[in-house]
Amino acid sequence: MKLIKKILIVSAVLLVTSCAQFKLIPASELKVKGFSVLPATSWSKSPFEPGEKAEVWTIDGYSLNQMLVFGEIKEGETLLKETSKELPMPKFRAEMLPNELEDLVKTSIINQEDGTLKIETKNVRPQQIGEQVAFRFELEFFDANGLKKNSDVIVWVKDKQLFGMIFTAPTLHYYESYKPALNKTYNSIKA
Amino acid sequence: MSFQISLGKIRILLVSTLLSAFQLSATSLSIQPVIDVNYRPDPASDEGGFWYQVEKIERDVQLSPYRIKDQELNEYVQSVVCRLTPEYCANIRVYIIDNPNFNAAMFPNGMMHIWSGVFLRLENEAQLASILGHEIGHYLQTHQIQQFRELKDASAAALVIDIAVGSLTGIVGLGTLLSGSALAEFGRDQEREADIIGLEMMGHAGYDTHESGQVWGLLIAEREADLSKEERSIFWATHPTSEERLSNLNNQSTLFQEKWQKEYTREENEFRKQVAKIYHRAMSNHLSLQEYEQTESILERHKNINYDPALIEYFYGELYRLRGEPGDTQLSISAYETALQQQSCPKDAHKQLGYLYTKEKNKKLAKKHFGSYLENYPEAEDKAMIKYYMELLN
Numbered sequence: 001m002k003l004i005k006k007i008l009i010v011s012a013v014l015l016v017t018s019c020a021q022f023k024l025i026p027a028s029e030l031k032v033k034g035f036s037v038l039p040a041t042s043w044s045k046s047p048f049e050p051g052e053k054a055e056v057w058t059i060d061g062y063s064l065n066q067m068l069v070f071g072e073i074k075e076g077e078t079l080l081k082e083t084s085k086e087l088p089m090p091k092f093r094a095e096m097l098p099n100e101l102e103d104l105v106k107t108s109i110i111n112q113e114d115g116t117l118k119i120e121t122k123n124v125r126p127q128q129i130g131e132q133v134a135f136r137f138e139l140e141f142f143d144a145n146g147l148k149k150n151s152d153v154i155v156w157v158k159d160k161q162l163f164g165m166i167f168t169a170p171t172l173h174y175y176e177s178y179k180p181a182l183n184k185t186y187n188s189i190k191a
Numbered sequence: 192m193s194f195q196i197s198l199g200k201i202r203i204l205l206v207s208t209l210l211s212a213f214q215l216s217a218t219s220l221s222i223q224p225v226i227d228v229n230y231r232p233d234p235a236s237d238e239g240g241f242w243y244q245v246e247k248i249e250r251d252v253q254l255s256p257y258r259i260k261d262q263e264l265n266e267y268v269q270s271v272v273c274r275l276t277p278e279y280c281a282n283i284r285v286y287i288i289d290n291p292n293f294n295a296a297m298f299p300n301g302m303m304h305i306w307s308g309v310f311l312r313l314e315n316e317a318q319l320a321s322i323l324g325h326e327i328g329h330y331l332q333t334h335q336i337q338q339f340r341e342l343k344d345a346s347a348a349a350l351v352i353d354i355a356v357g358s359l360t361g362i363v364g365l366g367t368l369l370s371g372s373a374l375a376e377f378g379r380d381q382e383r384e385a386d387i388i389g390l391e392m393m394g395h396a397g398y399d400t401h402e403s404g405q406v407w408g409l410l411i412a413e414r415e416a417d418l419s420k421e422e423r424s425i426f427w428a429t430h431p432t433s434e435e436r437l438s439n440l441n442n443q444s445t446l447f448q449e450k451w452q453k454e455y456t457r458e459e460n461e462f463r464k465q466v467a468k469i470y471h472r473a474m475s476n477h478l479s480l481q482e483y484e485q486t487e488s489i490l491e492r493h494k495n496i497n498y499d500p501a502l503i504e505y506f507y508g509e510l511y512r513l514r515g516e517p518g519d520t521q522l523s524i525s526a527y528e529t530a531l532q533q534q535s536c537p538k539d540a541h542k543q544l545g546y547l548y549t550k551e552k553n554k555k556l557a558k559k560h561f562g563s564y565l566e567n568y569p570e571a572e573d574k575a576m577i578k579y580y581m582e583l584l585n
Contacts, residue, residue, distance in 0.1 A: 006336065088481065093515070097546045098576050103513065110479060118257070118476065124573035135576065142256040 021047050025057055029188070035069025035163050038188035040181035043067060050112070051080045065169040065178060071161040079108040087111040094160035098124060098135045099140050105166065106139065109151070117141050132156055132191035134164075140171070150175040154186050163191065200403075216507060220391050222384055224331035228278050238336045242300045249302045252286050259287040259307060267465045268323075271316060275392040276322050276331075283327065293410065293476035297326035299335040305475040310466045311489055314496050316458035317402035318395065324389030331388060357518060386436070399455040400444035407437045409492070416488045444464065458526045460481055463498065470498065471537065483514045495547050501533035505540055512543060520547055538567035542577065554584045 025043040026181060029036055033053060043057035050056055054070035078089035090107045093100070102121055110117045124137040134156035142148055148171040155164035167182050169175040197479040232238035251397060253259060259265075273280035282301045288294075290306040297303050303326055313319050329335065386403075394400045411434070448455065477486055487510060493503050508526035527544050530536040541564035548557035561581050567576060 014200065090481070095550065097541065098573070098580075099546050107479060111481075115480060122572045123575075125575035126579045133579075137573075146251070146254070146256060164508060 023047075028120075032069055033163065034161070035071055035146070036188075036190040037069075037165070037185060040188075045047075045120060049081075051078065053077070054080060060174075065167070068166040068168070070159070070165075071163040075160060079104065079162070080112050082115040083112060084114075087115045092156065092162045101135055101157075101162075102137060105153055105155065105164075109139070109166075113144065117143070127186070128157050129154075129156065129186075129189040129191050134160060134189070136191070138188070148172070152179075152182055152186075156191055158191050165189075176180065205505040219395060220388055222332070222388055223327075224279075225333055225356070226331065229282060237340065238299070241336055241339050244304065245298045245300050249284075249298075249300065249575075252288075252302070252304075252347065255283075255288075257289045257474075259289050261287075261468055264465050264468055267461065268319070271320055272303075272323055272327070272395045275320055276327055277332070279327070285323075289472070289476065291473055291480060295322050295326050297329045297335070299330070299333060299339075301330065303327075303330075307469055308477065310469060310476060312413065312492075313406065314409075314425065314457075314459070314492070315402065316462040317398040317456065318406045319361035319462060320393045320396065320398045321389060321400075321406050324383045325391075327392065328385030329381070332381070332384050334385070337381070358567030382436075383439075386440060387443065390440065392445060394444075394451055394455070396445045397453065399454060399457050400447050401441065402457055404437055404441040404444060407440060411437065413485055413488050416484050420526050459496075463496070467499065470502060474502075475509075477507070478509055478513055481513070483510060486510050499533075499535055501530050501536040504530035505536050508540060508543065512547070520550065523547060541567065542571075545577070545580070549580065549584065558584050 004160065023045040024044050025039060027039050027042045029038040033055070041059065042137040043059055046056045046058060046062075048056060050068065051070055051073075053073050054064070054068055057067040072112050073079060073092050075094045076091050078088065078091055080089055082089045089111055090104050092104060096104065102124065106119050106121070110119060119139050122138045122140060124135065125134040127134045134154050136152070136154045139151040139153065140148070141151075149168055150171050151166050151168040152175075153164065153166045155162065157163075167178070169178060232242055233242075234243070265285070268285050268287065269280075272283050272285060276283070279301075283303055284301055285303045285305060288304050291308040291311065293308045293312055294305055294306040295304065295309060303323070305322070309319075309322060313322070326521045390400050390403050393403060474486075474489075477489065480486075486506070486565065490503055490510070492505055494500070504526050508523050508530060511523035511526060524544060524547050527540040527547075531540050531544075541560040545557050545561035545564060548554075548560060558581055561577050561584075565571065565577055568574070
């Protein structure tokens with residue numbers, strides 16, 4: 001089942017049962033998933049957890065912008081929860097190099113969306129975050145409804161564990177309009 | 192004013208004209224079509240309503256980013272349809288969908304989908320004709336509307352449409368698909384009819400009908416090689432098969448060729464030339480499925496049918512690299528190095544070797560291959576990362 005659909009179903013069920021707790025993520029430094037970050041704008045954290053060690057934030061709704069935040073993923077663990085036996089999630093290995101981390105992220109997203117998204121990678125480069133070197137790259141794809149989307153990914157491996165953030169938004173207007181805030185957010189990361 | 196007609200369209204015209212003149216018509220089929228040429232249902236009927244929904248899907252298909260729009264390839268596939276059925280040729284529109292799984296689907300209004308995974312698995316034009324002919328058989332017998340009418344309730348009927356949409360994009364919940372597959376599956380009689388019609392069309396068009404059984408044999412072998420799962424394939428979900436069916440096709444082929452004695456062909460060259468155009472794209476997409484046993488089975492077959500050996504070795508390199516089992520690093524290195532001995536090897540093999548040699552702590556070879564990668568792709572999307580690694584290796 002597609003990620004968006006799952007999030008909507010879970011959120012709808014929780015809303016009906018009055019258990020929905022979207023939590024405010026303020027624009028101030030916070031510790032999340034084993035690292036610190038200062039979001040340039042405030043977000044709402046979804047009660048839905050796409051991975052055992054991942055959470056998702058949004059500002060205007062999942063279809064318009066979402067931030068996947070993950071960390072402390074150990075050897076043999078997956079970035080996202082497995083949704084089907086036929087589409088196993090790739091497992092993290094501590095010795096992964098940038099090309100393999102790129103494959104891990106792409107395949108995780110593809111399999112989350114039922115296995116057949118076509119994703120292009122752009123602008124793969126190192127990014128210094130404090131004393132840590134992270135890998136940053138952008139993804140481009142069409143979703144199931146034919147809407148073009150972009151993702152900005154930052155990932156790093158520290159103490160044999162995987163950490164990262166992935167921002168996704170429609171290419172038209174939303175992705176570019178949040179770029180400055182996103183750069184500021186990623187630049188603030190303390191691994 | 193200039194006037195251009197593509198070679199592909201000339202081929203379609205020529206094939207249709209010649210075959211109309213010399214070939215037996217649809218009336219020569221042992222199971223007659225139940226619809227006339229240019230058939231359209233009454234818009235007020237249930238069938239008219241079904242067509243309306245399918246025509247909306249077709250408009251989306253025409254614009255879909257998941258459609259392979261290469262003109263020559265599309266015209267080539269259409270020319271095979273026209274060779275199979277010159278009369279109904281203009282009523283059937285084939286769309287090639289960028290999905291590396293094996294699937295072909297026929298819709299009641301004449302829209303046909305064929306997925307790129309089909310081209311990866313077939314070996315010649317006769318085998319392609321068997322798939323197309325089978326689907327045309329469903330169209331000529333209006334099996335889809337029969338299936339639609341047999342469904343008991345509206346939600347089940349809607350599922351048929353959802354599966355059609357899923358066929359378009361490949362993006363359909365497999366769980367949903369499999370739970371709906373009992374509804375989407377054609378009956379045994381319908382499958383038998385489509386088999387017979389497809390086989391007879393093949394034979395009358397001059398294709399070797401034994402290739403029809405070959406296709407099912409290939410698919411069964413691939414499924415048996417895949418140790419990991421049950422009915423994942425959308426094609427299997429909607430086209431149940433068995434050894435018995437394979438045997439029936441082989442028997443029918445023999446009987447047909449004994450009755451209609453002529454020269455039958457398989458026609459490999461044009462088929463493989465067309466497949467070569469999408470080979471890299473389709474194989475890359477297949478690897479992303481992580482169906483490594485299937486990929487290996489496909490590559491093994493490609494070795495025997497003489498696709499570009501550099502590309503085959505390159506994809507072995509990718510397979511081993513992505514599979515990452517013990518010993519795969521060395522296998523991957525060996526495959527990429529073999530592939531790079533030929534000019535036609537994709538040059539990002541250098542990048543993958545750079546990373547693999549980095550892991551093997553062979554700095555000299557890592558730097559050499561990273562350097563070669565940047566020479567070939569000075570504006571690569573990951574040039575900053577590669578340069579960073581070259582500095583680290585220094």
